[in-house]
Amino acid sequence: MSADSPLIRARGLVKRFGDFTAVDGIDFDLLRGEAFGFLGPNGAGKSSTMRMIGCVSPPSAGELSILGLDPVRDGREIRSRLGVVPQEDTLDVELTVRENLLIYGRYFGLPRDVIRERTARLLEFVQLSDRAGDQVDPLSGGMKRRLTIARSLINEPDIMLLDEPTTGLDPQARHAVWDRLFRLKQQGVTLVLTTHYMDEAEQLCDRLVVMDAGKIAAGGTPRELIERYSTPEVLELRFDPADHQQSAEKLAGVPAQRREVLADRVLLYVDDGDAALVAVRALGVEPLTSLVRRGTLEDVFLRLTGRELGSE
Amino acid sequence: MAGVATRVPGTALPGLAPSGWSLAGRQLRFWLTNYRRTWRGSIYSSVLNPVLFLGAIGLGLGTLVNAHGSARLGGVSYLAFLAPGLLAAAAMETAVGECTYPVYGSVKWNKTYQAAVASPLRPVDIFHGHVLFVTLRLAMNCAIFLVVAAAFGAIRSPWMIAALPVGVLTGLAFAAPVEAWAVTRTRDSSFAMIFRFGMIPLFLFSGTFFPITQLPAWLRPVAYLTPLWHGVSLCRSLNLGTADLGQAVIDVAYLVAVAAAGLLAGNRTYRRRLYV
Numbered sequence: 001m002s003a004d005s006p007l008i009r010a011r012g013l014v015k016r017f018g019d020f021t022a023v024d025g026i027d028f029d030l031l032r033g034e035a036f037g038f039l040g041p042n043g044a045g046k047s048s049t050m051r052m053i054g055c056v057s058p059p060s061a062g063e064l065s066i067l068g069l070d071p072v073r074d075g076r077e078i079r080s081r082l083g084v085v086p087q088e089d090t091l092d093v094e095l096t097v098r099e100n101l102l103i104y105g106r107y108f109g110l111p112r113d114v115i116r117e118r119t120a121r122l123l124e125f126v127q128l129s130d131r132a133g134d135q136v137d138p139l140s141g142g143m144k145r146r147l148t149i150a151r152s153l154i155n156e157p158d159i160m161l162l163d164e165p166t167t168g169l170d171p172q173a174r175h176a177v178w179d180r181l182f183r184l185k186q187q188g189v190t191l192v193l194t195t196h197y198m199d200e201a202e203q204l205c206d207r208l209v210v211m212d213a214g215k216i217a218a219g220g221t222p223r224e225l226i227e228r229y230s231t232p233e234v235l236e237l238r239f240d241p242a243d244h245q246q247s248a249e250k251l252a253g254v255p256a257q258r259r260e261v262l263a264d265r266v267l268l269y270v271d272d273g274d275a276a277l278v279a280v281r282a283l284g285v286e287p288l289t290s291l292v293r294r295g296t297l298e299d300v301f302l303r304l305t306g307r308e309l310g311s312e
Numbered sequence: 313m314a315g316v317a318t319r320v321p322g323t324a325l326p327g328l329a330p331s332g333w334s335l336a337g338r339q340l341r342f343w344l345t346n347y348r349r350t351w352r353g354s355i356y357s358s359v360l361n362p363v364l365f366l367g368a369i370g371l372g373l374g375t376l377v378n379a380h381g382s383a384r385l386g387g388v389s390y391l392a393f394l395a396p397g398l399l400a401a402a403a404m405e406t407a408v409g410e411c412t413y414p415v416y417g418s419v420k421w422n423k424t425y426q427a428a429v430a431s432p433l434r435p436v437d438i439f440h441g442h443v444l445f446v447t448l449r450l451a452m453n454c455a456i457f458l459v460v461a462a463a464f465g466a467i468r469s470p471w472m473i474a475a476l477p478v479g480v481l482t483g484l485a486f487a488a489p490v491e492a493w494a495v496t497r498t499r500d501s502s503f504a505m506i507f508r509f510g511m512i513p514l515f516l517f518s519g520t521f522f523p524i525t526q527l528p529a530w531l532r533p534v535a536y537l538t539p540l541w542h543g544v545s546l547c548r549s550l551n552l553g554t555a556d557l558g559q560a561v562i563d564v565a566y567l568v569a570v571a572a573a574g575l576l577a578g579n580r581t582y583r584r585r586l587y588v
Contacts, residue, residue, distance in 0.1 A: 017588075056429050056587055080432040090427035092342075094349060103342050107431035109334075155431075 005068070007032055007159055007190060008053060012062035015048045022048040024214035025062065030159070035181075035191040039201045039297060040211035041309055046194035047087060049211075050163045053192065055079050067158060080108060083157030087164045089144050093137040097128055097147055100136060101154055108155040115154065122150040126180060142173025149180060160184065162193040166200060178203060196309055198297035210297075210304055217304040222297060229303045230295030231257050233273035237266045237280065237287040247285050254279045260302060269299070332440070335433050339441020340448075342428070347445070358453045361402060362460040369521070370394045370466065384523060386552055388468065395466035396551040397520040399457045399475055400543035403483035406453045408511050410446045411491035412503040419495060425586060435582035439491070443575070446487045447480060454479035471550040478550070478564075482543025485567040488574025492581045519544045539570045 008030035015023040023045040030036050038046040051057035052064060055075035064071055066078045091100050098119055105115035123129045126146035131139065136147065145165065152160060165181065166174040181204055185191060195201050201208050202222045209219035218225060235256075239247040241264075248261045251268065254276055258269040270276040273292030280287070301309045347354075374390030385393040418425040428438050454476045461467055490506070497503075517527065518540040524532055535541045542563040549555040 051588075054430055056426075058587060076432045076434060079430060082430070084430040086423075086426060086430065088423060088426075090423040090430075092346070092422055092424050092427075094422075095345065099345055103345055104427070104431065106338050106341050107428060107433055109338070109432070151427075 004032070006030055007067055008192070009065045010063065013049070013052065013059055013064050014061035015045070015052060015057065016060040021214055023052070026209075026211070026214075026216045028209055028216065028219070030190065030192060033188050033190055034206045035185050035193070035204050037192075037201045037205035037208035038194040038211050039196070039198065039205075039208050039301070039309075040194075041196055041307070043213075044211040045214040046196075046211055047163055050161055050192070050194055054082060054084050054161055080155065081158045083152035083155065083160040085145075085148050085152045085160070085162040085165055087167065089148055091136050091144055091147060091151070094135065096133055096135055097123065097139075098132045100147065101151055104151045105154045110155065118154055118156075119150075122153055125153075125183075126150040127176075140173065142169050142176055145169060145173070145177055146180060149177070153184075159190045159192060162191060164194055164196070166195075166197065174200075198301065198309055201297055208297075210301055212301075212305045212307075218300070225297060225300045226295045228300075230299040231269040232271055232295060233276075234293050234295055234299060235268040235270060235273040235276045235280070236291040236293065237268070238264065238289045239266070239287055247287070250283055250285050251280060253283050258303070262308065267299070267302075269295070332434075332437060335437035336440035336444060339428060339433060339438050340444045342424070343442060343445035344448075347449075354449075355456070358456045359460060362398065362457045365398055366391065366395060366461065366464045366466060370398075370464065384525075386554065388552055391464060391466045392468050392551060393548065394521065395461040395464070396472065396475055396547035397544040399454060399461070399479050400482045400540060400547045401515050401518070401520045402457055403450055403454055403479040403543065404486045404514065404540050405511065406450055407446060407483035407487035408490055408506065410449055411442075411487045412494050412506065413500065415442065415491050415494040416497055416500050416503070419585065420498075420500075429586045435586040436579050438586070439495075439578045439582040442491065443484070443488060443578075446491075447484060450480040450483035450487070451476065454483075466551075468551050469553050471553070471555065472547075475547040475550050478543060478546050478567075481564065481567045481571065482539060482547075485539035485543070485570040485574070488571045488578055490574075492574050492578035495578070495585050496581050514538055514540045519548075539567055542566050 006029035008028070010026060010028050012025045012027065013023060014021065014025055026045075026049065028036075038049060040046050048057065052059050052071065053066060055066070055071040055078050058072050067081055069078050071078055092103065095103065101119045101122065102112075102115055105118070119132070120129070123132055126149055128143060128147055128150065131143065136144065139147065149165075162181070166177050169177065178200065181191065185204065191204070193204060205222060207219070207221055208225070210217045210225070218229065220228070237251075245261075248266045251259060251266060254268060256268040256270045256276060260267040260269070268276050277290055277292065298309050301307075370391040374394065377385070377390040425438055429435060457479070458467070458472065458476060494503070517531070518524070518535055518538050520540075524535045524541065527535060546555075546560055546563040549560070
């Protein structure tokens, strides 16, 4: 395997559970040193894809090669070179922080002194050095996540797999996790992550694919996707629920590249949001609130699937 | 910060291509690390359990039994009759206890099995690691039982030392199949059923407390089919000096066969459960 060949290569990758097709023929390449994201709502097939990459879920069809190896035949070798942060914490809450790293290091066959040295370094990295001797159970959700990240790095992996790394965390804890992941990225660690948070994808991913119903709807850098599927600015308007629909229809007269009428808001996709707001008022329509913002991956997702990212 | 960065691909990989048993040993270490926190409590019950049963039933009830003649017990005291059977039955209890909730919890509560399976360990290694741990627990409990039984004066033959491996084997004949089944469960209510309708009847009617010749004739073949009866009768024959080589070979072979079937089943159920 040459230095510039993809670390992961998938072609027509499929995962079925009985009659249900969770992943429906996806293609992607992961390059060395990049942060690659799968963005999509719950049930899009992101976690199934991650489990196939993690060699704990045999593909139903298609090609998948990880580090130039076959996940079914060489699962053990591939896994020895991955660092996995699963969606749900899998820490042993009855053991201490340090013991969790010790056990995990032993799973990888690392000698005790190597584990001890890395544990000190990794706990410092995730800011848990002062909790090393504490039991895991009482730690906060954010601390457990950070410990899981430290644990996944114990074998100095070639690729880190993060399945919804900040789901369920409060905003402050989430930022602490992002900060750590961003540092790893700066160090050149190859990251694969799934998320249904568009801000997470925008902050962390060099490149991402938008997944919906088991398929890849589009792919590229966050900026490319926004340029291709959204507009520089978006005008968000809220109306009195009583005449929401009526007001939305009147907005047809405002020049916009696209108009999305959601249950609670109307979005106008435009180059200049302030100018569009002036045009709205010129029609005699007065929104309860208005917001001009830049286009985001949320808009990309809405455009590609017709649904909001947070919807089930 | 000095790099937590990843290794350059292609450099030496420590611990690669180890044998299956060395991988299982890594999972054994996980269980031992956990056990370090709970061993004291477990020792209390390992000692207390035989003390209570040998005291209340062996000595207490045994006085009544002995008073009415013990011809059916082969002319020995009820205590000497009971102790070896109880050793085998206690091994079954240990095995079923260790192989139900701890296994289920590793998949459903702590999810430590999911953590392990993301490492180089395979489902089969995770399974074997736990079986090894249960083997150690069985050996420990059987040894403690023998010491307690000796203190009660229940041991009549030096051959009783062989009851230790027989007890472990009896336990494994339960551990492997129960564990293979427990890992497939999606709700823990199944285990209460196993305790109530599996273990307790076996405990009472496999010859532990009275010879199965006391059972109605139609029920006896059922007792012969249970692994516990083979464990009980082999242990008892060791203590009473009635061991017969042919019967001992059959008992051991039967227990080994049941344990082996459980191991084969577990290899499969663990894989199906952890590789989805």
